[in-house]
Amino acid sequence: MKFWRVLVSVMLLAAIGAAGAAAWWLNRPLPLSADTVEVDIELGTAPRDIAQAWVQAGVQTSWLLLYEWFRWSGQARKIRAGSYEIGPGTTPISLLNKMVRGDETLAVVRLIDGWTFRQFRGELAKADSLKPTTSGMSDTQVMAALGEPGVSAEGRFYPDTYAYSKGSSDLAVLKRAHRAMKKRLEAAWAERATDTPLRSIDEALALASIVEKETGVPADRGKVAGVFVNRLRIGMPLQTDPSVIYGLGESFDGNLRKRDLLADTPYNTYLRAGLPPTPISMPGKASLMAAVRPDPTRALYFVSRGDGTSEFSESLAAHNRAVNQYQRGK
Structure with a gap:
């Protein structure tokens, strides 16, 4: 009987020690190979592949530890697709929370008042991490893709600063600018003299x-x-x-x-x-x-x-x- 009491005590102490080590690791900033580390997660990516992607990108820890943390937390399947960036001070807990919230790294493109549509398209073509979906399209084809075939593209997009997830399509930005101009124009017309x-x-x-x-x-x-x-x-x-x-x-x-x-x-x-x-x-x-x-x-x-x-x-x-x-x- 004494042997079993000792064995249970040893196992309990080991469990407490493991729990303490896990808590220490989960709250400790992850070592990074650079000031910032970025990862793009596509829809449907498995948690194991996400953990490996972070390590390959520059998170200096075991991908298996990250994967087990994602799985043990019960939130592995809640990780959202998107572009993520982390810096110094990021812990395994905060990394997972960022991906579960969908707290993506956003890029911005600024479209200036008075620009022509040609200038708009030129700026989109230079924008950081924006997929050039419309690069092979004519202006007419772009408008057809936006559901307005036969309408001139000129003047139909609202000049503003647009934030987008890295890897987004330029057509997605154009859709937002097109909707914004419609809304602004209709509001102005309603107040006409x-x-x-x-x-x-x-x-x-x-x-x-x-x-x-x-x-x-x-x-x-x-x-x-x-x-x-x-x-x-x-x-x-x-x-x-x-x-x-x-x-x-x-x-x-x-x-x-x-x-x-x-x-x-x-x-x-x-x-x-x-x-x-x-x-x-x-x-x-x-x-x-x-x-x-x-x-x-x-x-x-x-x-x-x-x-x-x-x-x-x-x-x-x-x-x-x-x-x-x-x-x-x-």
């Missing part, structure tokens, strides 16, 4: 895209929109250089010449009345609101003062004087 000459939500987007390109400082935005709205009301050509430049496409060399203003493209607002057939850029929220609720003004003209601000005029004679003063130095 009752006397607006704009006949549709698409016209509002086209005008907002011009306002975005023509505004040098935020304080002038509502007045710039007011000038174009006044012109639309009286049937006066919009005569906006950014629209002409957009129509020239990649042939534009950065210097707008007289011959360019005479080039008959659908976007030449010197030769053609009304709004261009599509937006010419991706407008932000402020430009959307300015287009539908412009500042009250009688001005029909404006010219840059050279410091980002604009000089507004109600008559052509006053405008010509402003041009001479600010553009020609007379």
Whole structure:
């Protein structure tokens, strides 16, 4: 009987010791081969393979210990797919919690107000760890993939900073930007002035895209929109250089010449009345609101003062004087 008591005591002490060692290991920071260690976990990856992936990536411990911890915790099957990054101080407990929460490492891409869709796509192509799903698609095919076949891509994506999981598709980011623009545009259209000459939500987007390109400082935005709205009301050509430049496409060399203003493209607002057939850029929220609720003004003209601000005029004679003063130095 004494032997069995001793044996039970020894086994109990061993269990306590093992438990203490396990507790010590679980709460001890994992040694890393670098300042940060990253692992991408795909959907359906087995817990054993996840443990091995962390060790191969630079976690300096036994993959078997990690795997047994995942399994013993009862949460191994709750680990979520995604991109994860850990740094100094990460313990086996905090590592597992991070994966169970789906606390992924996110990258960001910034899409700027006033960019064209071509610029948007160029930025997405350079974005960190973003799969180029649309790289072989035309703009038309991209819009079809977004459920809007036949709709021009220009102006249909909201400029903002978008966070995404590493390994995400560029199409997923475009979907979010597309939804965001729809939401912003519909909200702006719902607040439009009752006397607006704009006949549709698409016209509002086209005008907002011009306002975005023509505004040098935020304080002038509502007045710039007011000038174009006044012109639309009286049937006066919009005569906006950014629209002409957009129509020239990649042939534009950065210097707008007289011959360019005479080039008959659908976007030449010197030769053609009304709004261009599509937006010419991706407008932000402020430009959307300015287009539908412009500042009250009688001005029909404006010219840059050279410091980002604009000089507004109600008559052509006053405008010509402003041009001479600010553009020609007379």
